[in-house]
Amino acid sequence: MDNVPKYVAASATAVAMTARPRTAKPDDRELVRAAQKGEVVAFEELVRRHQQRVMAVVGGVLRRREDIEDVAQQVFMKAYVSIGRFDMRSAFSTWLYKIAVNECWDYLRKKKVRPLSYEADLSEEQVRHVEQFVSTDSHGGGNPSDRAELREIVERLLGELSEEDRVMLVLKEAQGFAVEEIGRMLNLNVNTVKVRLFRARRKLAKTYRRRVGAHS
Protein backbone atom coordinates (compact mmCIF):
# COMPACT_ATOMS: atom_id res chain seq x y z
CA MET A 1 0.00 0.00 0.00
CA ASP A 2 2.03 2.92 -1.25
CA ASN A 3 -0.60 5.54 -0.71
CA VAL A 4 -0.97 4.87 2.99
CA PRO A 5 0.58 7.80 4.82
CA LYS A 6 3.27 7.17 7.39
CA TYR A 7 1.21 8.28 10.34
CA VAL A 8 -1.52 5.86 9.33
CA ALA A 9 0.83 2.93 8.95
CA ALA A 10 2.56 3.65 12.24
CA SER A 11 2.13 1.06 14.94
CA ALA A 12 -0.77 1.59 17.26
CA THR A 13 1.48 0.97 20.23
CA ALA A 14 2.61 4.51 19.64
CA VAL A 15 -0.71 5.71 21.02
CA ALA A 16 -0.08 7.70 24.13
CA MET A 17 -1.49 5.71 27.00
CA THR A 18 -2.75 7.52 30.00
CA ALA A 19 -2.51 6.02 33.47
CA ARG A 20 -1.40 2.64 32.19
CA PRO A 21 1.91 0.88 32.10
CA ARG A 22 3.45 0.95 28.63
CA THR A 23 3.29 -2.81 28.30
CA ALA A 24 -0.48 -3.13 28.82
CA LYS A 25 -2.68 -2.91 25.77
CA PRO A 26 -4.99 0.08 25.85
CA ASP A 27 -8.64 -0.87 26.21
CA ASP A 28 -11.32 0.29 23.79
CA ARG A 29 -12.29 3.29 25.89
CA GLU A 30 -8.76 4.61 25.91
CA LEU A 31 -8.48 4.12 22.18
CA VAL A 32 -11.84 5.82 21.61
CA ARG A 33 -10.77 8.80 23.71
CA ALA A 34 -7.54 9.07 21.72
CA ALA A 35 -9.42 8.74 18.43
CA GLN A 36 -11.81 11.46 19.54
CA LYS A 37 -8.79 13.72 19.99
CA GLY A 38 -7.85 12.99 16.40
CA GLU A 39 -5.29 10.24 16.86
CA VAL A 40 -5.60 8.25 13.69
CA VAL A 41 -3.45 5.36 14.94
CA ALA A 42 -5.88 4.82 17.80
CA PHE A 43 -8.75 4.51 15.36
CA GLU A 44 -6.67 2.16 13.25
CA GLU A 45 -6.24 -0.12 16.25
CA LEU A 46 -10.00 -0.08 16.83
CA VAL A 47 -10.55 -1.13 13.23
CA ARG A 48 -8.06 -3.96 13.62
CA ARG A 49 -9.71 -5.18 16.80
CA HIS A 50 -13.27 -5.10 15.59
CA GLN A 51 -13.09 -5.85 11.88
CA GLN A 52 -13.74 -9.56 12.28
CA ARG A 53 -16.91 -9.08 14.35
CA VAL A 54 -18.17 -6.27 12.16
CA MET A 55 -17.73 -8.58 9.18
CA ALA A 56 -19.71 -11.20 11.10
CA VAL A 57 -22.57 -8.78 11.70
CA VAL A 58 -22.61 -7.60 8.10
CA GLY A 59 -22.24 -11.17 6.89
CA GLY A 60 -25.20 -12.13 9.06
CA VAL A 61 -27.47 -9.61 7.36
CA LEU A 62 -26.34 -9.47 3.75
CA ARG A 63 -26.78 -12.33 1.38
CA ARG A 64 -24.15 -11.60 -1.22
CA ARG A 65 -20.72 -12.33 0.11
CA GLU A 66 -19.07 -9.98 -2.34
CA ASP A 67 -20.90 -7.01 -0.75
CA ILE A 68 -19.82 -7.78 2.77
CA GLU A 69 -16.38 -6.21 2.69
CA ASP A 70 -17.58 -3.04 0.96
CA VAL A 71 -20.29 -2.50 3.53
CA ALA A 72 -17.93 -3.30 6.41
CA GLN A 73 -15.54 -0.61 5.13
CA GLN A 74 -18.45 1.77 4.96
CA VAL A 75 -19.27 0.98 8.59
CA PHE A 76 -15.80 2.02 9.71
CA MET A 77 -15.93 5.19 7.61
CA LYS A 78 -19.17 6.15 9.35
CA ALA A 79 -17.69 5.28 12.73
CA TYR A 80 -14.66 7.47 12.00
CA VAL A 81 -16.83 10.39 11.03
CA SER A 82 -19.11 10.15 14.05
CA ILE A 83 -16.77 8.94 16.77
CA GLY A 84 -16.76 12.45 18.25
CA ARG A 85 -20.42 12.00 19.07
CA PHE A 86 -19.99 8.58 20.73
CA ASP A 87 -20.66 9.20 24.44
CA MET A 88 -19.31 5.87 25.79
CA ARG A 89 -22.60 5.04 27.44
CA SER A 90 -22.41 1.64 25.76
CA ALA A 91 -19.47 -0.50 24.78
CA PHE A 92 -17.72 0.68 21.63
CA SER A 93 -18.51 -2.67 20.01
CA THR A 94 -22.24 -2.24 20.66
CA TRP A 95 -22.18 1.20 19.07
CA LEU A 96 -20.23 -0.15 16.13
CA TYR A 97 -22.56 -3.13 15.59
CA LYS A 98 -25.54 -0.80 15.58
CA ILE A 99 -23.91 1.23 12.83
CA ALA A 100 -23.25 -2.02 11.00
CA VAL A 101 -26.85 -3.21 11.22
CA ASN A 102 -28.20 0.17 10.08
CA GLU A 103 -25.72 0.29 7.26
CA CYS A 104 -26.89 -3.13 6.11
CA TRP A 105 -30.58 -2.14 6.18
CA ASP A 106 -29.68 1.02 4.21
CA TYR A 107 -27.78 -1.05 1.75
CA LEU A 108 -30.61 -3.50 1.21
CA ARG A 109 -33.07 -0.64 0.83
CA LYS A 110 -30.90 1.23 -1.67
CA LYS A 111 -30.17 -1.84 -3.69
CA LYS A 112 -33.78 -2.95 -3.47
CA VAL A 113 -32.54 -6.50 -3.13
CA ARG A 114 -35.26 -8.79 -4.31
CA PRO A 115 -35.81 -12.04 -2.51
CA LEU A 116 -34.90 -15.14 -4.44
CA SER A 117 -37.82 -17.05 -5.85
CA TYR A 118 -38.16 -18.86 -2.56
CA GLU A 119 -41.23 -20.80 -3.43
CA ALA A 120 -39.68 -22.51 -6.43
CA ASP A 121 -39.42 -26.23 -5.74
CA LEU A 122 -36.11 -27.66 -4.69
CA SER A 123 -34.70 -30.20 -7.10
CA GLU A 124 -34.42 -33.81 -5.97
CA GLU A 125 -30.70 -33.42 -5.85
CA GLN A 126 -30.96 -30.35 -3.63
CA VAL A 127 -33.32 -32.21 -1.32
CA ARG A 128 -30.88 -35.09 -1.03
CA HIS A 129 -28.03 -32.68 -0.43
CA VAL A 130 -29.67 -30.80 2.43
CA GLU A 131 -31.02 -34.00 4.01
CA GLN A 132 -27.59 -35.48 4.03
CA PHE A 133 -26.22 -32.35 5.65
CA VAL A 134 -28.86 -32.39 8.37
CA SER A 135 -28.37 -36.06 9.19
CA THR A 136 -24.61 -35.91 9.50
CA ASP A 137 -22.18 -33.80 11.46
CA SER A 138 -20.35 -32.66 8.38
CA HIS A 139 -19.66 -28.99 7.74
CA GLY A 140 -21.64 -28.95 4.57
CA GLY A 141 -19.64 -31.00 2.13
CA GLY A 142 -16.02 -31.00 1.24
CA ASN A 143 -15.87 -28.55 -1.63
CA PRO A 144 -16.81 -24.88 -1.69
CA SER A 145 -19.44 -25.28 -4.40
CA ASP A 146 -21.28 -27.85 -2.25
CA ARG A 147 -21.26 -25.45 0.66
CA ALA A 148 -22.40 -22.60 -1.56
CA GLU A 149 -25.28 -24.71 -2.79
CA LEU A 150 -26.29 -25.63 0.75
CA ARG A 151 -26.25 -21.98 1.73
CA GLU A 152 -28.49 -21.17 -1.19
CA ILE A 153 -30.97 -23.89 -0.23
CA VAL A 154 -31.13 -22.80 3.41
CA GLU A 155 -31.40 -19.18 2.27
CA ARG A 156 -34.51 -20.14 0.35
CA LEU A 157 -36.00 -21.86 3.37
CA LEU A 158 -35.18 -18.80 5.48
CA GLY A 159 -37.01 -16.67 2.95
CA GLU A 160 -40.26 -17.46 4.71
CA LEU A 161 -39.12 -15.63 7.83
CA SER A 162 -39.22 -11.88 8.26
CA GLU A 163 -35.92 -10.18 7.46
CA GLU A 164 -35.33 -9.35 11.11
CA ASP A 165 -36.04 -12.88 12.32
CA ARG A 166 -33.75 -14.29 9.68
CA VAL A 167 -30.97 -11.91 10.77
CA MET A 168 -31.46 -12.78 14.44
CA LEU A 169 -31.23 -16.47 13.73
CA VAL A 170 -28.10 -16.18 11.63
CA LEU A 171 -26.39 -13.83 14.08
CA LYS A 172 -27.13 -16.18 16.96
CA GLU A 173 -26.65 -19.54 15.39
CA ALA A 174 -24.03 -18.97 12.71
CA GLN A 175 -22.10 -15.93 13.90
CA GLY A 176 -22.19 -16.77 17.58
CA PHE A 177 -23.56 -13.51 18.97
CA ALA A 178 -25.16 -13.62 22.40
CA VAL A 179 -28.86 -12.80 22.70
CA GLU A 180 -27.91 -9.74 24.76
CA GLU A 181 -25.72 -8.42 21.94
CA ILE A 182 -28.43 -9.09 19.36
CA GLY A 183 -30.95 -7.25 21.53
CA ARG A 184 -28.71 -4.20 21.75
CA MET A 185 -28.07 -4.24 18.00
CA LEU A 186 -31.75 -4.41 17.12
CA ASN A 187 -33.07 -2.37 20.05
CA LEU A 188 -35.07 -5.27 21.44
CA ASN A 189 -35.16 -6.59 24.98
CA VAL A 190 -33.48 -9.90 25.65
CA ASN A 191 -36.66 -11.80 26.35
CA THR A 192 -38.22 -10.62 23.09
CA VAL A 193 -35.12 -11.78 21.23
CA LYS A 194 -35.33 -15.21 22.85
CA VAL A 195 -39.00 -15.71 22.13
CA ARG A 196 -38.70 -14.48 18.56
CA LEU A 197 -35.64 -16.63 17.99
CA PHE A 198 -37.45 -19.66 19.26
CA ARG A 199 -40.49 -19.03 17.06
CA ALA A 200 -38.24 -18.37 14.06
CA ARG A 201 -36.52 -21.70 14.65
CA ARG A 202 -39.84 -23.48 14.71
CA LYS A 203 -40.96 -21.81 11.55
CA LEU A 204 -37.76 -22.73 9.76
CA ALA A 205 -38.08 -26.34 10.88
CA LYS A 206 -41.64 -26.46 9.58
CA THR A 207 -40.61 -25.01 6.26
CA TYR A 208 -37.91 -27.65 6.08
CA ARG A 209 -40.36 -30.46 6.79
CA ARG A 210 -42.82 -29.17 4.24
CA ARG A 211 -40.32 -28.55 1.47
CA VAL A 212 -37.63 -31.12 2.11
CA GLY A 213 -39.03 -33.75 4.45
CA ALA A 214 -42.16 -34.20 2.32
CA HIS A 215 -40.04 -35.40 -0.60
CA SER A 216 -38.41 -38.25 1.24
Next chain:
Amino acid sequence: MSEQQEQKKMAGCEKFEAALEDYASGELPRRDAKRLTVHLESCHECREALEDARLSARLVAVFSEAVDPGPGFTQRVMAQIHVAEHWVREQRSFWRPIEAWSWRLALSASLALALLFSYGLRSNAPSAAPEPSGVLVPQTDAFAVPISAPPSTGDEVLMAIAEKHHERY
Protein backbone atom coordinates in the same frame (compact mmCIF):
# COMPACT_ATOMS: atom_id res chain seq x y z
CA MET B 1 -50.96 -28.17 11.84
CA SER B 2 -51.79 -24.53 11.19
CA GLU B 3 -49.96 -21.86 13.11
CA GLN B 4 -53.16 -20.92 14.90
CA GLN B 5 -53.89 -24.47 16.02
CA GLU B 6 -50.31 -24.70 17.09
CA GLN B 7 -50.52 -21.54 19.21
CA LYS B 8 -53.66 -22.92 20.84
CA LYS B 9 -51.97 -26.17 21.62
CA MET B 10 -48.90 -24.39 22.94
CA ALA B 11 -51.08 -22.15 25.10
CA GLY B 12 -49.81 -22.39 28.62
CA CYS B 13 -46.43 -23.36 27.27
CA GLU B 14 -45.57 -19.82 26.08
CA LYS B 15 -43.94 -19.13 29.38
CA PHE B 16 -41.38 -21.76 28.45
CA GLU B 17 -40.46 -20.27 25.08
CA ALA B 18 -37.60 -18.08 26.30
CA ALA B 19 -36.36 -20.89 28.55
CA LEU B 20 -36.55 -23.37 25.65
CA GLU B 21 -34.43 -21.00 23.58
CA ASP B 22 -31.80 -20.96 26.32
CA TYR B 23 -32.13 -24.71 26.80
CA ALA B 24 -31.60 -25.36 23.10
CA SER B 25 -28.41 -23.30 23.17
CA GLY B 26 -27.28 -24.90 26.41
CA GLU B 27 -27.47 -21.62 28.29
CA LEU B 28 -30.25 -22.33 30.74
CA PRO B 29 -29.18 -22.19 34.40
CA ARG B 30 -29.25 -25.59 36.07
CA ARG B 31 -32.19 -24.83 38.39
CA ASP B 32 -34.43 -23.64 35.55
CA ALA B 33 -33.27 -26.55 33.44
CA LYS B 34 -34.52 -28.97 36.06
CA ARG B 35 -37.95 -27.35 36.08
CA LEU B 36 -38.08 -27.42 32.30
CA THR B 37 -37.04 -31.05 32.15
CA VAL B 38 -39.98 -31.95 34.36
CA HIS B 39 -42.30 -30.07 32.00
CA LEU B 40 -40.73 -31.67 28.93
CA GLU B 41 -41.42 -35.13 30.28
CA SER B 42 -45.12 -34.46 30.23
CA CYS B 43 -45.43 -32.10 27.27
CA HIS B 44 -45.19 -33.52 23.80
CA GLU B 45 -45.54 -30.09 22.12
CA CYS B 46 -42.55 -28.61 23.89
CA ARG B 47 -40.46 -31.68 23.12
CA GLU B 48 -41.35 -31.28 19.47
CA ALA B 49 -40.56 -27.56 19.62
CA LEU B 50 -37.15 -28.35 21.03
CA GLU B 51 -36.53 -30.81 18.21
CA ASP B 52 -37.43 -28.05 15.73
CA ALA B 53 -35.03 -25.67 17.41
CA ARG B 54 -32.21 -28.16 17.06
CA LEU B 55 -33.00 -28.87 13.44
CA SER B 56 -32.95 -25.16 12.64
CA ALA B 57 -29.67 -24.68 14.43
CA ARG B 58 -28.22 -27.38 12.24
CA LEU B 59 -29.56 -25.77 9.07
CA VAL B 60 -28.37 -22.27 9.90
CA ALA B 61 -24.93 -23.67 10.69
CA VAL B 62 -24.26 -23.60 6.93
CA PHE B 63 -23.62 -19.87 7.34
CA SER B 64 -21.12 -20.27 10.12
CA GLU B 65 -18.08 -20.15 7.90
CA ALA B 66 -16.20 -17.09 9.14
CA VAL B 67 -15.76 -14.28 6.68
CA ASP B 68 -12.14 -13.37 7.06
CA PRO B 69 -11.44 -9.73 6.29
CA GLY B 70 -7.74 -10.51 5.87
CA PRO B 71 -4.83 -8.41 7.04
CA GLY B 72 -5.25 -5.84 4.28
CA PHE B 73 -8.67 -4.74 5.46
CA THR B 74 -7.49 -2.26 8.10
CA GLN B 75 -5.09 -0.72 5.60
CA ARG B 76 -7.84 -0.33 3.03
CA VAL B 77 -10.13 1.38 5.54
CA MET B 78 -7.38 3.72 6.71
CA ALA B 79 -6.38 4.53 3.13
CA GLN B 80 -9.99 5.38 2.33
CA ILE B 81 -10.17 7.63 5.38
CA HIS B 82 -6.92 9.29 4.37
CA VAL B 83 -8.22 9.98 0.86
CA ALA B 84 -11.43 11.45 2.27
CA GLU B 85 -9.58 13.62 4.79
CA HIS B 86 -7.27 14.86 2.08
CA TRP B 87 -10.23 15.75 -0.09
CA VAL B 88 -11.88 17.65 2.76
CA ARG B 89 -8.72 19.66 3.34
CA GLU B 90 -8.49 20.52 -0.34
CA GLN B 91 -12.11 21.57 -0.46
CA ARG B 92 -11.63 23.77 2.58
CA SER B 93 -8.67 25.55 1.06
CA PHE B 94 -10.66 25.95 -2.16
CA TRP B 95 -13.73 27.38 -0.44
CA ARG B 96 -11.98 29.67 2.01
CA PRO B 97 -11.18 32.53 -0.44
CA ILE B 98 -14.62 32.23 -2.02
CA GLU B 99 -16.19 32.27 1.40
CA ALA B 100 -14.28 35.43 2.32
CA TRP B 101 -15.17 36.96 -1.02
CA SER B 102 -18.86 36.15 -0.62
CA TRP B 103 -18.89 37.71 2.82
CA ARG B 104 -17.33 40.83 1.40
CA LEU B 105 -19.92 40.86 -1.38
CA ALA B 106 -22.75 40.39 1.12
CA LEU B 107 -21.31 43.17 3.26
CA SER B 108 -21.09 45.62 0.36
CA ALA B 109 -24.56 44.61 -0.82
CA SER B 110 -26.04 45.32 2.60
CA LEU B 111 -24.16 48.61 2.71
CA ALA B 112 -25.58 49.56 -0.70
CA LEU B 113 -29.02 48.52 0.45
CA ALA B 114 -28.75 50.63 3.58
CA LEU B 115 -27.69 53.62 1.47
CA LEU B 116 -30.52 53.13 -1.03
CA PHE B 117 -33.04 52.65 1.74
CA SER B 118 -32.06 55.81 3.59
CA TYR B 119 -32.03 57.64 0.25
CA GLY B 120 -35.50 56.25 -0.60
CA LEU B 121 -36.85 57.26 2.80
CA ARG B 122 -35.63 60.82 2.32
CA SER B 123 -36.93 61.21 -1.25
CA ASN B 124 -40.31 59.56 -0.51
CA ALA B 125 -40.78 61.34 2.80
CA PRO B 126 -44.18 62.90 1.93
CA SER B 127 -45.90 59.66 0.80
CA ALA B 128 -47.15 57.47 3.66
CA ALA B 129 -46.60 54.07 2.08
CA PRO B 130 -43.76 54.04 -0.41
CA GLU B 131 -44.04 51.50 -3.25
CA PRO B 132 -41.25 48.97 -3.11
CA SER B 133 -38.63 50.15 -5.52
CA GLY B 134 -37.65 47.89 -8.38
CA VAL B 135 -34.02 48.57 -7.68
CA LEU B 136 -34.31 47.05 -4.25
CA VAL B 137 -35.47 43.63 -5.35
CA PRO B 138 -32.25 42.16 -6.73
CA GLN B 139 -30.36 43.63 -3.81
CA THR B 140 -32.49 41.91 -1.21
CA ASP B 141 -32.15 38.70 -3.16
CA ALA B 142 -28.47 38.77 -2.40
CA PHE B 143 -29.48 38.01 1.17
CA ALA B 144 -32.21 35.52 0.49
CA VAL B 145 -30.02 33.24 -1.60
CA PRO B 146 -26.55 32.53 -0.28
CA ILE B 147 -23.97 33.39 -2.88
CA SER B 148 -21.91 30.37 -2.11
CA ALA B 149 -22.69 27.36 0.00
CA PRO B 150 -19.39 25.98 1.22
CA PRO B 151 -19.61 22.63 2.98
CA SER B 152 -20.44 23.44 6.56
CA THR B 153 -18.36 20.88 8.41
CA GLY B 154 -15.68 18.39 7.55
CA ASP B 155 -17.88 15.65 8.99
CA GLU B 156 -20.64 16.33 6.52
CA VAL B 157 -18.24 16.22 3.63
CA LEU B 158 -16.68 12.98 4.85
CA MET B 159 -20.17 11.54 5.17
CA ALA B 160 -20.94 12.65 1.65
CA ILE B 161 -17.80 10.96 0.40
CA ALA B 162 -18.65 7.85 2.32
CA GLU B 163 -22.09 7.87 0.70
CA LYS B 164 -20.56 8.44 -2.71
CA HIS B 165 -18.29 5.45 -2.31
CA HIS B 166 -21.35 3.55 -1.25
CA GLU B 167 -23.27 4.42 -4.45
CA ARG B 168 -20.69 2.53 -6.42
CA TYR B 169 -22.47 -0.78 -5.88
